[in-house]
Amino acid sequence: MTADPVSPVPRSVHREAPPAVTAMVRLIRDSWVKAEPYLPEVTQFFYGMLFTLAPATRDFFPINMEVQRNRMVRALVHVVQMVDQPDDLVPFLRQLGRDHRKFGVVPNHYEAVGTALLAAMKTQLGPDWTEEVERAWAEAFTIIARQMQEAAATDTNPPNWSARVAEHRRLSWDLAMVRLEPDQHIPFRPGQYLSVEVPQRPRLWRYLSPANAPRPDGSLEFHIRAIEGGWVSRAIVSHTQAGDVWRFGPPLGTLGVDRESGRDVLMVAGGTGVAPMQAMLDELGQWGENPKVHLFYGGRTREDLYALEGLRMVASCNPWLTVTPVVENGPGLVGGEQGTLADVVTRYGAWPGHDVLVSGSPAMIRATVSRMLVAGTALDQIRYDPFTID
Numbered sequence: 001m002t003a004d005p006v007s008p009v010p011r012s013v014h015r016e017a018p019p020a021v022t023a024m025v026r027l028i029r030d031s032w033v034k035a036e037p038y039l040p041e042v043t044q045f046f047y048g049m050l051f052t053l054a055p056a057t058r059d060f061f062p063i064n065m066e067v068q069r070n071r072m073v074r075a076l077v078h079v080v081q082m083v084d085q086p087d088d089l090v091p092f093l094r095q096l097g098r099d100h101r102k103f104g105v106v107p108n109h110y111e112a113v114g115t116a117l118l119a120a121m122k123t124q125l126g127p128d129w130t131e132e133v134e135r136a137w138a139e140a141f142t143i144i145a146r147q148m149q150e151a152a153a154t155d156t157n158p159p160n161w162s163a164r165v166a167e168h169r170r171l172s173w174d175l176a177m178v179r180l181e182p183d184q185h186i187p188f189r190p191g192q193y194l195s196v197e198v199p200q201r202p203r204l205w206r207y208l209s210p211a212n213a214p215r216p217d218g219s220l221e222f223h224i225r226a227i228e229g230g231w232v233s234r235a236i237v238s239h240t241q242a243g244d245v246w247r248f249g250p251p252l253g254t255l256g257v258d259r260e261s262g263r264d265v266l267m268v269a270g271g272t273g274v275a276p277m278q279a280m281l282d283e284l285g286q287w288g289e290n291p292k293v294h295l296f297y298g299g300r301t302r303e304d305l306y307a308l309e310g311l312r313m314v315a316s317c318n319p320w321l322t323v324t325p326v327v328e329n330g331p332g333l334v335g336g337e338q339g340t341l342a343d344v345v346t347r348y349g350a351w352p353g354h355d356v357l358v359s360g361s362p363a364m365i366r367a368t369v370s371r372m373l374v375a376g377t378a379l380d381q382i383r384y385d386p387f388t389i390d
Contacts, residue, residue, distance in 0.1 A: 025084040027136040032077055035124050043073045046120040054112035060103045062203040076117055083140040090147055095252045097148030099195055101159035102205075102249040105152070110145040117141065157250055161186050163220065165244040171306050174226040175272075176237040180246060185218050190279035191255030191357070193385060196222075197247040200235035205249070209359070211275035211307075213283035223272045223306070253385040255357050256280065259290060263355050267295040268341055268368055270360030274307050276385075277359060281314055281321065290320045298326035298341040298360075302333060342371040350376035358384040
């Protein structure tokens with residue numbers, strides 16, 4: 001398990017976990033509370049043990065391990081703590097297992113990761129690492145590894161794809177559009193995302209969402225904003241050139257529009273989180289009749305809404321689409337709203353009878369989903385894929 005795994009996506013009210021599983025997770029969470037203040041020490045021991053047990057895994061990570069820092073351990077612990085929520089965790093793990101095929105992961109690598117994690121926790125916790133605690137961590141990790149390995153074993157797609165940069169265009173000083181032409185068809189659905197490795201930052205995989213539906217020529221378009229401290233995003237915006245070869249992992253994610261459901265759709269997008277929404281609208285534009293779609297597209301200022309004019313053009317030709325721009329600061333827009341997306345969307349109520357799709361930064365997703373739940377939106381209406389953006 002490497003890079004930056006996405007967080008599991010809530011879809012429905014959880015079934016109550018069996019008492020044994022609940023007790024196991026309580027032991028895991030309680031022991032992690034004691035170890036978390038010493039995360040740097042846990043991390044250092046973990047990687048040292050992992051690379052000793054399975055030296056080949058060193059090639060899964062960037063040369064500069066400082067960039068990786070504590071990401072993998074935090075992600076591992078987060079997933080382990082979700083073991084009592086199988087409705088969310090199992091689909092996520094199966095996606096993760098397929099995605100890790102791109103590294104050449106084999107079963108003994110999972111064993112090494114589990115051994116290194118438990119050894120790191122045991123070393124840090126000392127006498128608090130009891131047989132009962134060790135059994136809980138071992139059982140949880142076994143469940144996780146089994147799901148990932150089963151998914152990887154049954155996947156018939158290539159472990160990764162290559163694509164060549166055909167166009168790189170700066171849309172603003174910190175935003176770029178990149179269009180790529182893959183060597184072979186990548187079977188993604190509008191709304192999904194892919195893990196990406198660029199030549200300027202080898203082994204630093206990041207998740208990006210195509211801004212287009214599948215095209216006859218197979219080309220993919222991405223919108224990338226350079227964020228502060230973002231090694232990959234800044235490299236893409238500033239240094240990508242035509243002819244660069246990118247590598248992609250398999251398509252991931254669950255966002256999508258069900259045209260047959262009979263329900264209307266609410267889309268909430270912040271910043272470059274509008275890309276998967278554009279891909280879904282691109283696909284819907286191929287049909288004469290669609291559910292009604294209301295897209296709230298937000299940013300801190302007007303300048304952040306780089307795709308607004310294009311979206312308004314789509315809406316002008318498709319009566320089923322309504323686009324409402326939202327800005328937090330500065331002058332408002334004609335036909336728009338002012339405030340955060342969480343504020344604005346919930347002013348309209350609970351959106352009963354709608355499928356709700358949310359995309360943007362993790363902070364924006366958390367704020368919007370939380371406010372919608374308080375406003376009365378049902379949890380099983382809401383879908384989102386909160387992947388790490390950089």
